[in-house]
Amino acid sequence: MEELPPSLLGLTTYLMSKAGKAARGRLAVRLAADGLRMWHMAVLAALADFGPHAQRDLSARLGIDPSDVVKVLDELSAPGFVHRARDPADRRRVTVTITAGGQRELTRLTREARAIQDEILAPLDAAERAQLHDLLTRILVQQPLSGPGAGG
Amino acid sequence: MEELPPSLLGLTTYLMSKAGKAARGRLAVRLAADGLRMWHMAVLAALADFGPHAQRDLSARLGIDPSDVVKVLDELSAPGFVHRARDPADRRRVTVTITAGGQRELTRLTREARAIQDEILAPLDAAERAQLHDLLTRILVQQPLSGPGAGG
DNA sequence: GGAAATAGTGGGTCGAGACCTATTATTGGG
DNA sequence: CCCAATAATAGGTCTCGACCCACTATTTCC
Numbered sequence: 001m002e003e004l005p006p007s008l009l010g011l012t013t014y015l016m017s018k019a020g021k022a023a024r025g026r027l028a029v030r031l032a033a034d035g036l037r038m039w040h041m042a043v044l045a046a047l048a049d050f051g052p053h054a055q056r057d058l059s060a061r062l063g064i065d066p067s068d069v070v071k072v073l074d075e076l077s078a079p080g081f082v083h084r085a086r087d088p089a090d091r092r093r094v095t096v097t098i099t100a101g102g103q104r105e106l107t108r109l110t111r112e113a114r115a116i117q118d119e120i121l122a123p124l125d126a127a128e129r130a131q132l133h134d135l136l137t138r139i140l141v142q143q144p145l146s147g148p149g150a151g152g
Numbered sequence: 153m154e155e156l157p158p159s160l161l162g163l164t165t166y167l168m169s170k171a172g173k174a175a176r177g178r179l180a181v182r183l184a185a186d187g188l189r190m191w192h193m194a195v196l197a198a199l200a201d202f203g204p205h206a207q208r209d210l211s212a213r214l215g216i217d218p219s220d221v222v223k224v225l226d227e228l229s230a231p232g233f234v235h236r237a238r239d240p241a242d243r244r245r246v247t248v249t250i251t252a253g254g255q256r257e258l259t260r261l262t263r264e265a266r267a268i269q270d271e272i273l274a275p276l277d278a279a280e281r282a283q284l285h286d287l288l289t290r291i292l293v294q295q296p297l298s299g300p301g302a303g304g
Numbered sequence: 305g306g307a308a309a310t311a312g313t314g315g316g317t318c319g320a321g322a323c324c325t326a327t328t329a330t331t332g333g334g
Numbered sequence: 335c336c337c338a339a340t341a342a343t344a345g346g347t348c349t350c351g352a353c354c355c356a357c358t359a360t361t362t363c364c
Contacts, residue, residue, distance in 0.1 A: 242310095
């Protein structure tokens with residue numbers, strides 16, 4: 001009386017969903033320890049990878065509602081992880097920049113995300129992990145890319 | 153200004169989360185058309201695969217709170233997908249059985265779940281799909297199996 | 305036979321994520 | 335110069351999943 005229904009376990013999408021949920025849940029716990037959520041990390045990553053953004057560009061890149069960007073940035077600027085500055089060229093815009101502290105925080109979070117990932121992928125050897133990564137990448141590249149946010 | 157941050161795309165767990173979310177979202181839309189959610193399908197699958205359950209056994213198998221089982225069953229019995237009967241041997245227990253109508257509904261839902269899966273896995277050939285399924289299965293088998301529910 | 309455990313039920317809370325509608329600055333086009 | 339579009343913001347709503355507590359009926363254990 002322990003096992004899950006085979007008709008669900010036979011669905012690859014079910015497995016993806018369940019594995020993804022596990023991964024997200026574990027990381028969310030870690031983020032919560034810093035008072036953060038998934039979107040905070042995604043925003044920090046976007047700023048670190050691509051440099052400063054206007055808020056609307058963050059919104060477009062991550063597929064998050066502009067009004068939610070505001071809230072996330074409020075929470076990221078409180079501990080000083082990002083810096084907001086009015087764009088002098090277009091004073092409607094606010095340019096968001098990651099700070100040194102934000103960079104450090106992102107480094108910490110990424111390191112721990114990898115540790116969690118190592119636990120989750122423990123049953124797979126290096127080649128299999130690479131294979132999994134490749135398969136998932138190919139799935140996502142073709143995806144309508146629509147749907148609910150890039151959240152985690 | 154379109155791409156997602158490479159530091160996220162480099163995390164396999166992020167890809168799993170995102171792909172899983174896409175799959176779950178698509179299926180959820182389909183389920184919503186019948187006024188159902190993920191748990192309804194999971195319960196139908198458990199009943200179809202393993203036969204009648206006491207509610208507490210459904211709860212244990214699927215990792216869903218007993219009080220939530222009640223609500224899910226309320227909604228499944230309204231359209232006649234399941235049947236609840238007091239267990240005469242232990243009158244505290246309620247034995248839940250899937251009906252012929254519930255079987256048909258599950259068949260429909262499973263067929264559509266596979267259709268959605270075919271779209272999502274479109275970039276992969278048969279061997280790669282099998283590989284992906286195997287990798288995910290191995291990941292989940294070792295998993296603490298704890299964490300938030302088996303939801304979708 | 306009385307107390308404790310168990311099964312189901314009802315009625316909530318909580319956080320996350322998606323989404324929506326003003327309102328205020330500011331800019332750019334007619 | 336005025337109007338429409340744009341950027342940010344404030345302040346909500348809604349759904350879902352997870353979870354929790356109180357209560358009733360029933361069974362089991364001592």
